[in-house]
Amino acid sequence: MITLHGFAASNYYNLVKHVLLYKQLPFQEHLIYGGSDELLKVSPAGKVPAITTAEGLNISESSVICDFIEETYPAIPLYPENAGERAVVRQIMKMAELYFELPSRRLIPYAFSGTEVPESVKAEVRQVLTRGITGLSRLCQFSPWIAGERFTMADIYVYYVNTIVSAFGSSQLDWDVLAEIPGMKQWNESMSQSVIAKKVEADRLANMPEFMQKVKAQIQAAKAT
Numbered sequence: 001m002i003t004l005h006g007f008a009a010s011n012y013y014n015l016v017k018h019v020l021l022y023k024q025l026p027f028q029e030h031l032i033y034g035g036s037d038e039l040l041k042v043s044p045a046g047k048v049p050a051i052t053t054a055e056g057l058n059i060s061e062s063s064v065i066c067d068f069i070e071e072t073y074p075a076i077p078l079y080p081e082n083a084g085e086r087a088v089v090r091q092i093m094k095m096a097e098l099y100f101e102l103p104s105r106r107l108i109p110y111a112f113s114g115t116e117v118p119e120s121v122k123a124e125v126r127q128v129l130t131r132g133i134t135g136l137s138r139l140c141q142f143s144p145w146i147a148g149e150r151f152t153m154a155d156i157y158v159y160y161v162n163t164i165v166s167a168f169g170s171s172q173l174d175w176d177v178l179a180e181i182p183g184m185k186q187w188n189e190s191m192s193q194s195v196i197a198k199k200v201e202a203d204r205l206a207n208m209p210e211f212m213q214k215v216k217a218q219i220q221a222a223k224a225t
Helices: 011-022 064-073 083-105 108-113 119-139 153-173 184-192 195-224
Strands: 002-006 027-031 050-052 058-060
Touching: 002 011, 002 083, 002 153, 002 195, 011 064, 011 195, 050 064, 083 119, 108 153, 108 195, 119 153, 119 184, 153 184, 184 195
Parallel strands: 002 027
Antiparallel strands: 002 050, 050 058
């Protein structure tokens, strides 16, 4: 059985969890937070999530984990058979990661500490997000799924990227980023209504109080040094 290491407040953890649930694979969850020696045993960079396979292989990095799951358990596919169509799916995922999630993550420390985001940082983040909006507007189809008629890995990937964009990009910039891409908000709402997404969200909410306690403790420790 696969073991999924990490914590439910992490969007990347939830992304992998959604993939496992969608593919109807048996797995167990191991609650573990970043920065621990225990996590370093299964994740070389100490990042969440990581998985341990039934054979005892440890794998980290969410995109690598997702590809491993897809290749090992192809019965319920999340990538098209056609190489060109697969490339489009991966292009959407990469663009969402580079130009949507990563810039939004720059705002997380300010949100957690309650400090004002410097205007220079806001300008830089807006510039990168605008690039993402332009690219995703050209690539995404929402007909009805993000890459076309079939539900793919890009639907799961972008949905969990958007949780970071909405929680930190939009809130810290006072900018409804998802609304800038025609069809994105409607698709995102549809994704949130799936049985799997609701379960993942319920588990995330249950984990948030403990996660926030750890974040506050880290902020206080940083102030004390």
